[in-house]
Amino acid sequence: MYKLLLCWRYLRTRYIALVCIVSVTLGVATMIVVNSVMAGFTNEMQARMNGMLGDLILESRSMDGVLDSAAHMAKIREVAGDAILGMSPTMHVPALMYIELNGQLITHQATLVGIDELTYSGVSEFGSYLQHSENREQLSFQLRNGGYDVYDHQVPDRDLVKPRKQMEHAGWPYRRHKAMLQKQRDLQQNPPPLQGGPKAVVDPFAAQAASNDQQQGRDFDPAIETHIGIVLGIGTCSYRDATGVDHFVALPGDDLRVSFPKASLPPEAISEFYTIVDLYESKMSEYDSNFMFVPLRELQKSRGMIDPETGVGKFTSIQIKLRPGANAEQVRDALRNHFPAQFYMVSTWRDKQGPLLAAVQMETAVLNVLLFMIIAVAGFGILAIFTMIVVEKTRDIGILKSLGASGQGVMGIFLGYGLALGIVGAGVGMALGLLFVKYINQIADLLGRLTGQPVFDPSVYYFYKIPTIVDPQTVMWISAGAVTIAVLASVLPARRAARLHPVRALRYE
Amino acid sequence: MSSLQTDIPQTAPWVSPHIAPGTRPEGTLLATRDLFKSYRKGPLGIPVLQGIDMTVREGEFLAIVGQSGCGKSTLLHLLGTLDQPDAGEVHFDGHRIDNLPGASRDLLRNRHFGMIFQFYHLLPELTTLENVLIPALIAESTFTYWLRRRHHRRRAMQLLELMGIADRRKHKPSELSGGEMQRAAIARALLAQPRVLLADEPTGNLDRATGEQIMLMLRQLNREQKLTIVMVTHDPWIAEQADRVVRLVEGRIQKV
Numbered sequence: 198m199y200k201l202l203l204c205w206r207y208l209r210t211r212y213i214a215l216v217c218i219v220s221v222t223l224g225v226a227t228m229i230v231v232n233s234v235m236a237g238f239t240n241e242m243q244a245r246m247n248g249m250l251g252d253l254i255l256e257s258r259s260m261d262g263v264l265d266s267a268a269h270m271a272k273i274r275e276v277a278g279d280a281i282l283g284m285s286p287t288m289h290v291p292a293l294m295y296i297e298l299n300g301q302l303i304t305h306q307a308t309l310v311g312i313d314e315l316t317y318s319g320v321s322e323f324g325s326y327l328q329h330s331e332n333r334e335q336l337s338f339q340l341r342n343g344g345y346d347v348y349d350h351q352v353p354d355r356d357l358v359k360p361r362k363q364m365e366h367a368g369w370p371y372r373r374h375k376a377m378l379q380k381q382r383d384l385q386q387n388p389p390p391l392q393g394g395p396k397a398v399v400d401p402f403a404a405q406a407a408s409n410d411q412q413q414g415r416d417f418d419p420a421i422e423t424h425i426g427i428v429l430g431i432g433t434c435s436y437r438d439a440t441g442v443d444h445f446v447a448l449p450g451d452d453l454r455v456s457f458p459k460a461s462l463p464p465e466a467i468s469e470f471y472t473i474v475d476l477y478e479s480k481m482s483e484y485d486s487n488f489m490f491v492p493l494r495e496l497q498k499s500r501g502m503i504d505p506e507t508g509v510g511k512f513t514s515i516q517i518k519l520r521p522g523a524n525a526e527q528v529r530d531a532l533r534n535h536f537p538a539q540f541y542m543v544s545t546w547r548d549k550q551g552p553l554l555a556a557v558q559m560e561t562a563v564l565n566v567l568l569f570m571i572i573a574v575a576g577f578g579i580l581a582i583f584t585m586i587v588v589e590k591t592r593d594i595g596i597l598k599s600l601g602a603s604g605q606g607v608m609g610i611f612l613g614y615g616l617a618l619g620i621v622g623a624g625v626g627m628a629l630g631l632l633f634v635k636y637i638n639q640i641a642d643l644l645g646r647l648t649g650q651p652v653f654d655p656s657v658y659y660f661y662k663i664p665t666i667v668d669p670q671t672v673m674w675i676s677a678g679a680v681t682i683a684v685l686a687s688v689l690p691a692r693r694a695a696r697l698h699p700v701r702a703l704r705y706e
Numbered sequence: 707m708s709s710l711q712t713d714i715p716q717t718a719p720w721v722s723p724h725i726a727p728g729t730r731p732e733g734t735l736l737a738t739r740d741l742f743k744s745y746r747k748g749p750l751g752i753p754v755l756q757g758i759d760m761t762v763r764e765g766e767f768l769a770i771v772g773q774s775g776c777g778k779s780t781l782l783h784l785l786g787t788l789d790q791p792d793a794g795e796v797h798f799d800g801h802r803i804d805n806l807p808g809a810s811r812d813l814l815r816n817r818h819f820g821m822i823f824q825f826y827h828l829l830p831e832l833t834t835l836e837n838v839l840i841p842a843l844i845a846e847s848t849f850t851y852w853l854r855r856r857h858h859r860r861r862a863m864q865l866l867e868l869m870g871i872a873d874r875r876k877h878k879p880s881e882l883s884g885g886e887m888q889r890a891a892i893a894r895a896l897l898a899q900p901r902v903l904l905a906d907e908p909t910g911n912l913d914r915a916t917g918e919q920i921m922l923m924l925r926q927l928n929r930e931q932k933l934t935i936v937m938v939t940h941d942p943w944i945a946e947q948a949d950r951v952v953r954l955v956e957g958r959i960q961k962v
Contacts, residue, residue: 198843198844198846198847198848198851198852199840199843199844201848202832202836202843203829203831203832206831206832207831210831592827593829593830595827596827596828596829597829597840597844598788598812599786599788599815599821599827600815600816600821600840600841600844600894601812601813601814601815601816601817601841601844601845602812602816602844603808603809603812604808606844698789699788699789700783700788700789703788703823703827
């Protein structure tokens with residue numbers, strides 16, 4: 198009983214000991230925050246990755262693809278029909294894009310993806326990342342007549358995001374306005390010849406086509422026509438400044454040139470004009486700045502991948518969406534048995550992103566080890582302070598022993614004291630950590646406002662908020678570890694106290 | 707005052723039941739036989755006690771006097787099992803106690819010996835009442851103490867009233883005067899109803915008048931409750947008030 202009483206009294210009167218557990222508190226709080234944020238990021242990242250890729254991907258080893266997606270999909274359905282919810286053929290090809298801005302060409306390397314607009318949204322979250330509400334329902338590669346999102350639709354709270362003012366006029370109005378300005382500029386540079394002067398040289402084919410109302414051979418008029426539609430990743434045509442405002446170098450309605458190789462030997466680069474019809478934002482910067490999407494059929498045509506006899510095109514991969522609860526690894530293995538490995542690769546989205554996921558996991562583990570070492574260092578602080586307290590309490594220990602307290606009992610006081618300090622330290626740390634996690638975005642905002650430097654730079658991460666997930670089990674483990682360290686640190690001083698000779702302790706000055 | 711003696715049951719688990727009482731000379735409670743003790747300082751042993759033979763009778767008030775460093779405190783510590791002799795024996799109630807295992811000696815100190823010191827030795831974190839309760843807190847586990855807490859508190863309050871410091875029960879030792887602290891220490895020593903009170907210079911740190919009050923209290927306890935008291939002092943005037951005086955000179959008893 199005296200152990201409890203003395204532990205309690207020491208806890209309330211020795212503030213120096215409370216100071217020494219501040220490091221335990223901070224260590225526990227930091228570990229909880231780091232783990233929660235890392236878990237949040239991992240979760241967010243996994244959702245985004247799975248959102249862009251199908252659950253399973255069947256790829257041809259050749260970049261020039263294989264013929265007949267319909268036959269392949271029929272075979273896949275035959276092998277694993279029950280587990281499959283949807284499929285969509287795609288084609289990936291490395292490409293260069295050229296955006297013209299104020300007479301300058303901006304060149305960017307990206308992967309051009311041919312997709313089937315009818316089925317692609319069914320196998321991934323692609324549709325929900327688009328900027329036009331009608332495209333989100335059903336993707337169309339036609340330019341819309343305005344109505345593109347000014348506020349990021351993926352963030353429920355409009356106060357959190359900066360409006361994208363440039364998007365207000367995107368679509369046909371922007372395109373027509375731009376075409377008109379271009380015409381005016383052309384007129385200023387090449388004014389029409391004065392009457393009586395030499396006649397301007399006119400393209401006779403275009404003139405003839407215009408008079409007959411024919412399409413072929415007519416001049417392309419950007420005010421009323423578009424090229425083939427393309428959906429750009431938002432990162433390929435915009436940048437975010439430090440204040441979180443997005444600036445666009447190209448908008449829906451702009452034209453751009455894309456160069457990519459033809460599927461022929463020797464390879465031959467071709468370039469096509471496309472008209473931006475929408476932007477997509479998966480908030481994974483890796484995807485957002487590396488992909489652009491065009492209709493699969495058009496890409497097949499441009500690359501010369503359509504069999505002229507049958508009209509069947511080639512594809513490079515088939516994205517497969519599985520039913521919820523289906524075992525992706527099992528289906529993958531079944532498919533691997535049916536598609537020869539020298540021609541096809543079958544992988545789950547986790548296989549594809551394995552190194553990245555493993556890297557994040559390793560990062561978390563290393564951080565945990567380092568932070569736990571900080572708590573261990575705090576343990577030595579406790580050891581030092583406790584040794585001091587034992588020295589200070591030498592006479593009291595002698596008194597207790599002279600009154601019949603056993604060595605074990607005296608040891609119990611100091612072990613109990615260590616336990617109590619550990620519980621207080623870990624408890625306060627846990628509360629602090631959980632509070633910090635709960636208000637982490639407000640804290641980040643406040644710090645950003647105080648220092649003028651955003652803590653969570655939205656130009657690096659395409660999230661507006663820091664995602665967090667608190668895992669109760671992790672929190673319990675961290676707290677238990679901290680308490681254990683505090684108890685372990687008090688073992689040596691407690692043993693020292695237990696071994697004090699009562700007479701020598703009583704005489705201690 | 708008779709109410710003070712009705713309480714805590716006097717069991718002595720350290721005493722083997724097979725040893726029949728009465729193996730001691732009539733009326734002797736504490737005895738030493740040829741006691742030697744030296745302190746080690748480097749390779750040399752400094753002899754402190756050199757063959758002490760003495761007895762304390764039940765109900766006796768014995769004073770041990772001698773100059774500083776003559777070994778009187780060491781003798782008291784050996785009697786109270788706080789220390790162990792190099793040679794010789796200590797007997798309590800007819801049983802040898804100097805060679806008992808640690809746990810038994812702890813129990814003996816807790817139940818049968820009360821100790822008071824020159825510097826009072828109260829725990830600074832606890833109130834007066836809690837200090838008085840320490841022997842009971844040590845003796846009981848948390849649960850059994852909780853069951854008997856009222857009983858212990860009542861007895862502690864009675865002792866504080868007896869010592870005249872009941873109104874100081876909630877004060878910390880730092881808020882008490884020297885005399886009050888020594889009274890609290892006596893109350894603590896008496897809580898478990900010990901059979902011997904071992905006092906190490908109980909007035910050594912007090913002024914004359916307060917010292918006299920403490921002595922009055924000890925004499926009263928000795929007379930009215932038949933409490934055996936062994937007191938160490940260097941003050942002849944204080945020693946005079948005991949029934950019997952033993953003088954220690956250079957580790958030997960000079961005159962009984």
